[in-house]
Amino acid sequence: MTEQRIGIIDIGSNSVRLVIYERTASGAHRVIDGSKRPARLSERIDDNGNLTQEALRELLGTLNHFRLICAHNRVGHIRAVATAAIRNAANRDEVLAAIQSESGIAIELLSGVDEATYGFLGMINAMDVQDGFLVDIGGGSTEVSLFQGRELVQSFSFPFGCVNLHRRFAAKGGMLTDEGLQALERYVAEAVAAVPWLTKYPSLPLIGVGGTARALGKVHQAAVKYPFTQTHNYPMTGLAVDNLFNELYRTPLDKRRKFPGLSKDRADVIVPGLAVMRLLYRTIKASHYRICGSGLRDGLFHDTRFPGRPKHQNPLAFSIQNLSALHPAVPQQHVMQVNRLALQLFDELHPSHLLANRERILLDAASSLFRIGGSIDYYEYAKHTFYLIVNSHLNGLSHREILMIGAIASYKSKNRVRQQLNDYKELLNETDFDTVYKLGTLLQLAAALDRSETQAIGRLEVEHAAGGQLLLRPVRFSGSLTLERQEVEELSSDFKKLWGTAPLLDETDYT
Known part of the structure; x- marks a missing residue:
């Protein structure tokens, strides 16, 4: 579809609904308007099986109202469907013809x-x-x-x-x-x-x-x-x-x-x-x-917006990509670098943490979204990131996992996490809190490794050294890593408490 805004009208047997979807300049999709009117069409069938004239008049009024909302929103394409009440009405052809002539909206009559x-x-x-x-x-x-x-x-x-x-x-x-x-x-x-x-x-x-x-x-x-x-x-x-x-x-x-x-x-x-x-x-x-x-309405949207390939293989990946695109002010190259480093560190540390693949998925999501709060306010971006994640549609996750991702993405300290999640504590257990602490600190380390936001580190080697040190060796990098080294040093103590190893950015013989 070339249209930037799609209106989906669903003439159901209980209610008639309109949803307007917008495709933003950055390629994200979001609902920007909608309306619902009760109809009870299935109750308004006469003894001959016909939809009553009164019900039809009300339906036409609703559809004209929806058409005005679509015009106000400069909708490029309206897709309207009708389901069982009209499908089963004896006068359905008359009803569909009346809708077409009175409102100008062509109705698709859906089969079961x-x-x-x-x-x-x-x-x-x-x-x-x-x-x-x-x-x-x-x-x-x-x-x-x-x-x-x-x-x-x-x-x-x-x-x-x-x-x-x-x-x-x-x-x-x-x-x-x-x-x-x-x-x-x-x-x-x-x-x-x-x-x-x-x-x-x-x-x-x-x-x-x-x-x-x-x-x-x-x-x-x-x-x-x-x-x-x-x-x-x-x-x-x-x-x-x-x-x-x-x-x-x-x-x-x-x-x-x-x-x-x-x-x-x-x-x-x-x-x-x-x-x-x-x-x-x-x-x-x-x-x-x-x-x-x-x-139904979401399925119609996907079928209209993505003709030929409406089904997404990975609902979570699709929704993360969409949520990221809704916040185009976020420094994407920095986020991609932090995401790459966070997942590498998770994999390198695997023998010592034995966290499951599901935790890797949580870290992947959190490290892809940790800066979205900056589109509201940079100084409080962690707080806004948590709010946006918890109140957005991250599909393919349980409510518990959404809360954990929000807490990992906005991690500052253990106390901050406890405070953030206090209202939701009945959905979480102590193991979940421990996972958030560990993955939140790991994400902080990955962000520290690109503190300059220049993606200076091209490739990183990780070595478990004697004395409980975690040597982080940039094999390929450009420019100075002074900022990154200072940030890693500041994190080192907190990281060691949770992971049992102290990270050190080691540039020896690599400069």
Whole structure:
């Protein structure tokens, strides 16, 4: 795509959403605007199966509003899709023609398989997971996909979602009675039983995408007072979801609208949505739940922006590159040099630390991002780096790992780390703190070796010498290394306390 801004419009069965993505001059992608309007299209089907004229008028009003937002943002390309509510409407051709003539927006009508495919693409580009079941419970349909080795293997679209199930089985007051819930579960179980491959791959995670899954994550995080604000990549046990479902189910609708973490417009449909999710969980004999914050709209973005190669092999590498590019003021050559030296030092010291490859990944990320806070303020760049890392999208990592990367990248001292991570301490253990101290100090040493920011050291040899010294010998370098030598000396004592060896920049016979 040559356009710098893309608008994605998703006409769902429960809500209509707009997201505007921008490609910056440095090649980064970011969301710059968005809007959401409740629609409940799956509830607004008449006895003949037609979407009502009132619902169509409201939808046209929403789309014209979105078109104005896109025009205001100088969007070069709008991609609009419709899912189950319009797909299943008897008058869908009339609806699509009306949208085209009244708003000028051409709508792609997605099949159930299309929905599953784009949902999978959005998820797989945002998570480091090899195998699992992907479940997207929308307003009017539910897509279930099996993926293995990060490839989509099977998918099926069921013609029910949280909105049309609520309409069909809820009592007049909007609550599900015991009889209504049992009838809903029988209906869903019968449909699920007709898809035999769902029972053949036990002990895989159930990855939930879409509004029902995100709402589940938010409500559970509010209930347990979870300290990290992201729901993306949030794990939950089967028991935790069962307990939460039972509490929501028993809570009267007026009180449920005030339930911590739950938006008012989802208060009635959350129970049928979770009923479907629990039944699928039991059917596939899943190991646990995991909430994914990226889905259909993200998949459509990747498909539009990267035609022919929308799937990224390494979600973390892609998001690190993107986050770096969002901060073009950062001295890139310096950061690349520090990253290279940090990883070399990690590998050279491996016999003495025996940290796992996962820790190397944390160091790689931290040493690639440690200067991004400088785009806000150089003097406090470490503090801003921590904030930006913890509040940005680093995909393919657990919440614990994101916090550790933020602390490693902004490392100053043990006390500073304790202070920084105090609000999140329940997500970390003492071993994690020790890892942060060691890798943070290692990153400090790598940064000291390019203190002049001139990339003077071309090649470095590392030798474990007698007397507990770590000799750092620049085999190929240019200019003076006076600054670097002084910085390494200042770090030497703290480094030795953590690593058991004192670094010394040794230029003997190499000048």
